[in-house]
Amino acid sequence: MNVTKSQVLRNVSEVPSVLAFSQTAPDAGGFGGCMSILLRWKGSIYKTIWKDLLVYYGLYYLITIIHNYVLDEDGKRAFVALAKYCLKNSNSINVMIMLTFFTTTALHRLFAMQTMIPGTAKVITFFVLSLKPNLPEGPIVVEQFARWTVLAWILTFRVVSKPLRTMFPDIISLQVAGIIKEKERLLLERVETERNKTPRALMVIDWMLLLMKESSVHNRFAEKSNYLKAVEVLMTFKKGCGNTIKFATKNMPYALIQAVIIVVYTYGLVTLIARNVEEASSCVFVEVIVNYIPIIPSMQFFVFLVWLNFGRVAVNPFGTDDDDIDVTLLFKTHVQDSFRLASLYSQDLEQIFGQMPQ
Amino acid sequence: MNVTKSQVLRNVSEVPSVLAFSQTAPDAGGFGGCMSILLRWKGSIYKTIWKDLLVYYGLYYLITIIHNYVLDEDGKRAFVALAKYCLKNSNSINVMIMLTFFTTTALHRLFAMQTMIPGTAKVITFFVLSLKPNLPEGPIVVEQFARWTVLAWILTFRVVSKPLRTMFPDIISLQVAGIIKEKERLLLERVETERNKTPRALMVIDWMLLLMKESSVHNRFAEKSNYLKAVEVLMTFKKGCGNTIKFATKNMPYALIQAVIIVVYTYGLVTLIARNVEEASSCVFVEVIVNYIPIIPSMQFFVFLVWLNFGRVAVNPFGTDDDDIDVTLLFKTHVQDSFRLASLYSQDLEQIFGQMPQ
Amino acid sequence: MNVTKSQVLRNVSEVPSVLAFSQTAPDAGGFGGCMSILLRWKGSIYKTIWKDLLVYYGLYYLITIIHNYVLDEDGKRAFVALAKYCLKNSNSINVMIMLTFFTTTALHRLFAMQTMIPGTAKVITFFVLSLKPNLPEGPIVVEQFARWTVLAWILTFRVVSKPLRTMFPDIISLQVAGIIKEKERLLLERVETERNKTPRALMVIDWMLLLMKESSVHNRFAEKSNYLKAVEVLMTFKKGCGNTIKFATKNMPYALIQAVIIVVYTYGLVTLIARNVEEASSCVFVEVIVNYIPIIPSMQFFVFLVWLNFGRVAVNPFGTDDDDIDVTLLFKTHVQDSFRLASLYSQDLEQIFGQMPQ
Amino acid sequence: MNVTKSQVLRNVSEVPSVLAFSQTAPDAGGFGGCMSILLRWKGSIYKTIWKDLLVYYGLYYLITIIHNYVLDEDGKRAFVALAKYCLKNSNSINVMIMLTFFTTTALHRLFAMQTMIPGTAKVITFFVLSLKPNLPEGPIVVEQFARWTVLAWILTFRVVSKPLRTMFPDIISLQVAGIIKEKERLLLERVETERNKTPRALMVIDWMLLLMKESSVHNRFAEKSNYLKAVEVLMTFKKGCGNTIKFATKNMPYALIQAVIIVVYTYGLVTLIARNVEEASSCVFVEVIVNYIPIIPSMQFFVFLVWLNFGRVAVNPFGTDDDDIDVTLLFKTHVQDSFRLASLYSQDLEQIFGQMPQ
Amino acid sequence: MNVTKSQVLRNVSEVPSVLAFSQTAPDAGGFGGCMSILLRWKGSIYKTIWKDLLVYYGLYYLITIIHNYVLDEDGKRAFVALAKYCLKNSNSINVMIMLTFFTTTALHRLFAMQTMIPGTAKVITFFVLSLKPNLPEGPIVVEQFARWTVLAWILTFRVVSKPLRTMFPDIISLQVAGIIKEKERLLLERVETERNKTPRALMVIDWMLLLMKESSVHNRFAEKSNYLKAVEVLMTFKKGCGNTIKFATKNMPYALIQAVIIVVYTYGLVTLIARNVEEASSCVFVEVIVNYIPIIPSMQFFVFLVWLNFGRVAVNPFGTDDDDIDVTLLFKTHVQDSFRLASLYSQDLEQIFGQMPQ
Structure with a gap:
């Protein structure tokens, strides 16, 4: 997966703190703040x-x-x-009220959606931490689960976001990027066709459920009750994916x-x-x-x-307009996060800070 | 149930990704996007x-x-x-504000309802995964539970959606489609009549509760506490059904x-x-x-x-208008999903991917 | 309690499916739908x-x-x-905007309340299923709990709904209808007076809590942890009752x-x-x-x-206006439901469908 | 605490059912209802x-x-x-839209706050029922917890409500009313001063947390897991208190x-x-x-x-305006409730109804 | 950490009760209330x-x-x-409706955000109380966890709030204030750069997760199931942090x-x-x-x-405008709270009140 790692390296302007500094609105009270808003070009009214x-x-x-x-x-x-x-x-011509209605409704839906957008972090963290530590097969299981979570995320957002569709025009491009394996690609290509119309993201979530079941059968969970809790978190993730598609198609x-x-x-x-x-x-x-x-x-x-x-x-907030959600940047973040969170399984505070208590 | 399987095969235009591509709105910034919206006929203002x-x-x-x-x-x-x-x-004649009020209220209710619409996936998944694996009677129990979930869903949406009512005008048509068995049909026909007014969907949910109780008595749950959790998920599903009917009748x-x-x-x-x-x-x-x-x-x-x-x-978003929710398509999806999820019980990652770790 | 049973028999027009058919709005697209709306008398603008x-x-x-x-x-x-x-x-005279504000606010509150209205089904189901099956005292305990749930519901809605108040003008009328026992009536009549102002519904909920405590002490719950879960569900029901009264009195x-x-x-x-x-x-x-x-x-x-x-x-949606919530019908439904759900305790899938697997 | 008990006796017009009857709005459809609204003085437009x-x-x-x-x-x-x-x-002068905005926003915030207002009942009930029954120190522990809950509630609402501040101008007045003990008063008077700015309500919640910890250490919870659940309910109560203050001060x-x-x-x-x-x-x-x-x-x-x-x-809904929330009445209710709920610990269904089954 | 303690001492006007008294709006009904509003300068229309x-x-x-x-x-x-x-x-020029739309939307987002703003109290309390009491390493673990929670909070709000950025212009200033240790500073300085773009707050949350894992491995939780519950509370905190940044940058x-x-x-x-x-x-x-x-x-x-x-x-509610959220005051409160809550671990009711029962 070295390919992916290099591919997802972000450049300076994408460092989170830098991004935030430039995106936060200036103070309201002052002539300077007013001007700095008016003179902005990116995402501006002039553009x-x-x-x-x-x-x-x-x-x-x-x-x-x-x-x-x-x-x-x-x-x-x-x-x-x-x-x-x-x-x-x-x-x-009473344009104003109709426009108000249209824009208000669209913006409110957008804001509501932004808080419902599914994230991969919670699912992965939960699974990683609910397993027994120090299992020999642990790192592999965890890495696979994290990869599948990201995969389900991608397959969901490919449906609604054109830029991501351009980035990954087909399943083979996902394999090239190191996100899926040969075997998985073959399985994924068989669905969403005339004969088998299961959405691909659901397929991947099925795999994740099976991986959880297997983990439960092989007694990998630290506590038995962790199993169903992890399933619940995954179901919430799945619902988030479904809502995203519903938002984009039933608008x-x-x-x-x-x-x-x-x-x-x-x-x-x-x-x-x-x-x-x-x-x-x-x-x-x-x-x-x-x-x-x-x-x-x-x-x-x-x-x-x-x-x-x-x-x-x-x-359509997943497109290429200036105020749109930058789905490709989001994608890179999720890939990076999945690496980081999966590595939590084998990491240790001692490795980082040396012998505790300090 | 072969009949059902063939009946629910969707044609190309219903493949999820194809559907989504055609339903997502184009980018805002550009003459092309503007034209592609204006020239659309399906669901258009002209129609x-x-x-x-x-x-x-x-x-x-x-x-x-x-x-x-x-x-x-x-x-x-x-x-x-x-x-x-x-x-x-x-x-x-101050038409505008009254219209705004009417349409805004109706649309907001609709959007709220769309997120509350009950889905069968969570109930089935939860039940399937909370059982002990490899029970001999497992596949039958799971298949029956999945079928009943879909049945409760259908009986709920038959009440509010005319197209589904046309598809299944009576209980016998459900038996013909392979969704219910002879015995169940006889029981269902006895309710919602002058003498016994229990809604049919509630009847089916009672059966599901009894099936869960039986599973608990026969010690089929992997953990005892799974029982009440599964009941809770089912109650949420039931509430979703109730809300759907309330939405359609108290509007x-x-x-x-x-x-x-x-x-x-x-x-x-x-x-x-x-x-x-x-x-x-x-x-x-x-x-x-x-x-x-x-x-x-x-x-x-x-x-x-x-x-x-x-x-x-x-x-009334469950009718046959262009922007309505396509309940019959939804029905097919739920039937397919129930098959897929019930099959999770006996499936195995190894069957799919061969020996793990890869 | 035969009296109650016969009393709550609904007539044809109250069969759920029939009700729903007549209350769902027709399709938007069509001259017929338009006419069928305009020519309606019940709940119409003309009336x-x-x-x-x-x-x-x-x-x-x-x-x-x-x-x-x-x-x-x-x-x-x-x-x-x-x-x-x-x-x-x-x-x-700028009537419009003020009216819009008034009606919009009132309707939004009403819609919000409709989803918060307390139902008896979840409380009863949860208690019934959380008990050990086949306890000798089980059916009696369950029947009493179900009855008290309905009683708490009635005492809550009597406060806000005039039709229900007409139906049950005093506590003795509840005893006549078979909903409370002699002993309970005496206790209830002692509260909500000058000297003891505890609301009656709270009194009944206290009894239910005590019944749960007793069930826990006598080890009737299938699992110890079920006890607090059932308490939680009951607290949610209580909150729902409180919200209903708050809605009607702080409007x-x-x-x-x-x-x-x-x-x-x-x-x-x-x-x-x-x-x-x-x-x-x-x-x-x-x-x-x-x-x-x-x-x-x-x-x-x-x-x-x-x-x-x-x-x-x-x-005031609990009155006798045409668009009001029909509280007396609701009451009958809750009584019927409580019978049905309490009977789940001693029922069995085998009794219904014969020997499983089919 | 006899002083408090007599102090909180409500007069006739505060009996819940009487209150509700007079506060529910009359039916819409009728000349009488219209008149009865127009001729009302209390809280009226004329006043x-x-x-x-x-x-x-x-x-x-x-x-x-x-x-x-x-x-x-x-x-x-x-x-x-x-x-x-x-x-x-x-x-x-376009007054209307600005007023609409102001009043709508203020009212919506108020309605939202009304459902978030913290209640003491759930915290107390949960703690009472999660303890082992029949502990010798049980009644004392429970009584103290209930009192502290009410105390935290008062200290929160004293901050936002002037009438309550008039009722309890200082900490000593709380001791006089029998709500706090000498020792507690001394501790409370030391905070919220120049040198120690911890809000007093937080102090009391700390005590409650410590009481829970002690109960856990002394093994008073019926089940070990009850401990964290009770903590969670208390944290929700605390959040409710915080939101109330936030509502009143960041408005x-x-x-x-x-x-x-x-x-x-x-x-x-x-x-x-x-x-x-x-x-x-x-x-x-x-x-x-x-x-x-x-x-x-x-x-x-x-x-x-x-x-x-x-x-x-x-x-400012906590003041003395006619439509304001009557915080002093609320206070009395919470005190009464805390007595009732704390007494649940030692009560028994048998004491009330005699030998069960009836 | 003595430095911090003295630094966070608030002056009189920041004592919570004093603050609240001056920020609560006066009663509506009265000439005096009206005047006291009109004559106010701080945060006034005149200013x-x-x-x-x-x-x-x-x-x-x-x-x-x-x-x-x-x-x-x-x-x-x-x-x-x-x-x-x-x-x-x-x-x-139809200014009014556009302004209404802008201000209403902005204010509603702000109110929604205010209830979602992440607090450190719940995370710390939950962790502190879920540990076994009287562990020898307990106080150190708890102190570290509390400090890291505050650190994650600061790193989040530094991104969105200019005043906090002025207070802590770089990581070294955090070390000077005694909030982080040498080792932690070195690690934090390595992220959010061109080569490693993980946001710093996420880094700290990773440490907290690892500390929880370690606590679970070393069997420090009073009950095994407490582990995942504490993780869940932390994930909610993390989500709150993420929402705050999303609110400020996607506005x-x-x-x-x-x-x-x-x-x-x-x-x-x-x-x-x-x-x-x-x-x-x-x-x-x-x-x-x-x-x-x-x-x-x-x-x-x-x-x-x-x-x-x-x-x-x-x-932009995190700036220096009069109605803005005072983030530096909030910061001081969170630091104080973290001390208080961490001290709960080793505190005892007896230490405070002497021998119980009183």
Whole structure:
């Protein structure tokens, strides 16, 4: 498994403390904190909408030019009437509450999911510590259990996360990475096909259950009652995996996402045309603003756009968007953790600190 | 039970990984993702409302034609007055907040329920692994317990899900499918009648409790304390079943659903008539828009309609709507799982992987 | 206890499956489903508000008649001014958000409570199965425990539910129904009086704890550790009872309910008078609508009324309203369940299915 | 401890069933229920706002009089202009949503806290029942544990509840009430001072832990494993105490409460002046209404005021407001319960019911 | 560790009861309570916004002066047109709902986090009480475990809390404070670097697990089953640590905070210019108000500003803002608690109270 070890080495920016320093929000009270938030690029509002912004302003100026220099008198009158009509009706599109509902619901689901996301650490720790110490076959059993736990985790998240699917496009790639053995690969390739539709992650969890049963039969648990406790922890892990897939596949209805997208972009189109031409003509200064600096009318649209974006990111948090959960980093962490926790079986405080009491 | 086995074979589109790939939402950041969402038909907004759309536009044009070509001068004046009256009052119907309340509450209940939905896997796994291995009667006991678990699940979901009720219209159909035996059928047919109103699912859970008691009396549990633990897991399963039925039968008040439907359709009727005839007459271009392309006024109504639909789907998520939980697929999964988990009892890691350590 | 048995026989419409069929909401997608919802009478919006509707329209026409045929010119002018004044100010009463808050909070509390409502099944099952089988005194102990559980449940719900209070107005009526014995009645009548204010339900739970202690002392539990587990389950039941009473007595503040009622009915009064008399005079057709068919203005009021009603029903869900929890039906179910579960103690799978393995 | 016993005797209105009858909300469907809610005084909206109402109307009439009889023509013009200015701007103060947010958040926190509030019953019951029966020192140990539990409860709620602080202003008052002994008082007075800042409740919980340890060492637990279980229940109780203090001290930010108060009262001031003087002059009837019966404009303000009040009551639910949790009553209940539960140790079913089976 | 002891001495204002008295909100019903809230400075609205207020009014008067005394006729006309344009459009920026969403979500996350924040007390208590009493090495083992628990807590909160990071800028500072030993420091400095990216807190938790394993091997637990229970409590603690870091680093999206800041300040700018110049000119009295006392227009902006501030404080509750969680105080409490709880191991009720029974 040397391959894996080198593969999962993280670079500086992934050292946990460094990561945390850069991700914690600054203090609220102070001009500096405000600026440091506003000037951030990564995951920023600017990065999210600069393309839409460009297209929007391009179209806006185009319409202004057409109105001023292309249209004849009749065309101008029709345009003014249309602009007035749009201006009047733009308020009647009740975008805000629907967007609020969509984004709120999506974000709340996301937050709920984040606390339910299954971790491998508890399962492995529990199994490792519930065994009798110093069994000759102990390290092998423990290593295999830890590897399978990580494997079940990967097979679960491959289903929902595209980046992980790119990293491990098929079962053979998992073997290459040293995560599964030849024999296991053959078994895994036989399921999730037309004839045997058991999900692969469940297959691996079955193996883990059997390994626990075997450990119980061979009397490897320090206490008999540890067996069922370890099974319970594993069942919780399994439920976590199931919930993750349920979250990704039984999410916000498609029709709702479509409805919100259509309504927001229609609103954008309407604000492009809606302009108070009459008011503009009263004064050159205002005319310039109305024709060339539509900050206030467009701001509303971009607030909607940004908001829509949050909702859409929250609907699929395992992708490659900036605010998404970084599943590949998570994967590396779980692999590292599994090594560390499995090694707990044969480790000893004395090895680390020398003779106790100090 | 060969019949059942073949009956529950799923076709390609039901292979879990394939299902998940097609159900996960695409990334938020990108034009492609946006399009792939908008162009989807299954479960889409278009599929939901195309009929209503057709009726709405049909009526709209009809009214336009009547106004322009049928009515005499007096009729026209009356119509214009009515249109103005509708236009003025249409804003005073506060549909949005009530709809928000209805749909939000319905969706939140649905999400809460989704995490509480009872699964058969934990009950079966727990029972299988808590028994002593290698009992001669073990496989039979385990198979029977697994079958009864699935049976209790089916009897619960038959109550709330119409598709499952269509699949198994009566108890005899369950026997035909190989899920219950003759003897059990006779017992089940005797309850839920005028004279004995015990729900059938509770009957089956009683059998499971008795089977556990028997297992305890015959000393089949690996440890004595496993008995009560298994009972506890079963009680949790029972509570899950009860909650599912409670969710379906004690749901949003009928009067609320009626109120929302009435208000939304009344709003639709009002927007059909409400049209700014005066403004339209100022310019031919706008007149055409007002009379024939009522996108902006109708959009609001369709947003309401779509939203109402989400709420109604969420109120009964076990039906045949596109976003509903596919109970028959779930049923097949549970049957397959019960086979797999029951087989854990007699399986062995060695059978699978050969001699351990590898 | 034959009396009780016959008393709790439910009639056809209470058979669980029949109940569920009629209470599940129909599919969302379809004209039929929509109609079947709209045409329902039981628990419908029509049943809720028909009286208010009658009074409202009666008053409305009365005012119309007074305006048209009773008032002289000065009176008419004053009326028109008043109508305009009301029309203008009716929008400034922000009823909606307050109502939303009230109803949402009440409904959410109700949903939360529904999952916390205590059930007797788990307590009884746990006690029954944790005892050694085949004890000679077993059936009596079990029967007594089951009866006391139901008794504690009744004494709890009598406090919050008027229908149950009507069913069992005093302790003697419980003895008549065969639920308590002479001796127990005498003890129960001594508490909840001026001199001894212990709630009666707590008294019964004390008895159950003592029965458990006795069972432990007489070594009736199959395993010693079962004792504390059973105590824990009972404590959870007790907490559930306490929460139910807390829910009913520490609920929405009275002042809030008063405020909402006052505001909604004031709004109704204002809409009665507020009518656009000027606009009406422009055209006979509109005049008729304004004077005699005030659907749009009144609709808003009835939406508020219906909504207010949901909130008030949710505040006290144990009463006799249509959407209330049917506590007397629940009571019958719990009595039946207690018989069934107590009988598990002496039952046997063999008695039911004959010799196992089949 | 005779002193305490007499001190905690509750009067009739505190008998649980009587309390519950008067606190349960009436049925929603009916004119009677509506009236019985509206006519209630205790905890009513009238009691809450009658003083503000008086001040408001006093000021309103004062302004009317100044306008009509004091001001000269110039003053009148200025007043009319100011009234118009206020009328126009009063709508731009978006009070409602901010209030909704404040009150909703405060109430939700309150409801969440109500279910987390620590109770003494479970801790005491668990300890009492986990001991071996019939130990000679048993009753003393149990009595001491029960007393300490109540003591920890009091020391926790003294911190957050002013009424309880008034009841027990210092540690010596607890000794007078018979709740602590001389020795304990001396120990408690030494903590929470400049030199030793351990909270007093933690001190008592330490004693309880030591009592449990001693019980374990002296082999008083019926089963060895009972020891840690009882510790766990105590830790949950401790966490409940901690959460109660956290709730009271880390609550809604002060600035938010200030902001809401300022905004609501400013709104009130603005509505005092804002009056449609022009419209009023059109007709004597309306003029009287505008000048002397400002029900509609003031109603909005009072809705805000009432709402603000709910929020503020919910922020500190342990005070003396009408809807507050009655901590002194709670205290009495806990004292009574602790006597009852401690007596379970030496009680016997036979003592109560005579020879079993009946 | 004498250094630490003196370092963690808290001054008077940190005595728990004193703290609580000053932090509990006053009663709602009364003029006094209202005033005592309004006049508070610490954590008040005034402290939060006085700088912004100064800048805002400065700019407001500057614009007034420029308009009145600097601009010529053309400039004035342009200004009036611009002011009208801003006034009209200021309402179309829908700030409120977006702010509500942001602040509500942030505050709810914060409240949820507050109940999940990991405490050291339970872990230490559980370990201390699960050991056999009177082991010779007991006090050392217990002291080490307690110290490591605090260490894991510190290493977790150093990541998220700047004040704690200032207090302990590096590992050596922890050694100086007596919290870690030389050997431990060397080990901790080797992780979280480029080559070994295990988070430091996890390292310490590994040591604790190993200490538990060792205790189990050396048979130090009073009962064998205590071992796994203590492991479970530790895993919960670990999960709490992980959730705290997750909360701080996977929080509200940056783009959302940016969007809200931009929108609120743009709104402020618009309200600076937007003034009803025409209305003002009708009467000198109103002109003065419009030009120099813009309380009503600015109030809306400051409500937004205050609200924005709550949200931003809630996003990072571990900083130095007034409403933040005081992590350094928390740290001192945990250190003190760990001493107290570790001392429970060798303490005895007799030592405290003398010979029992009293």
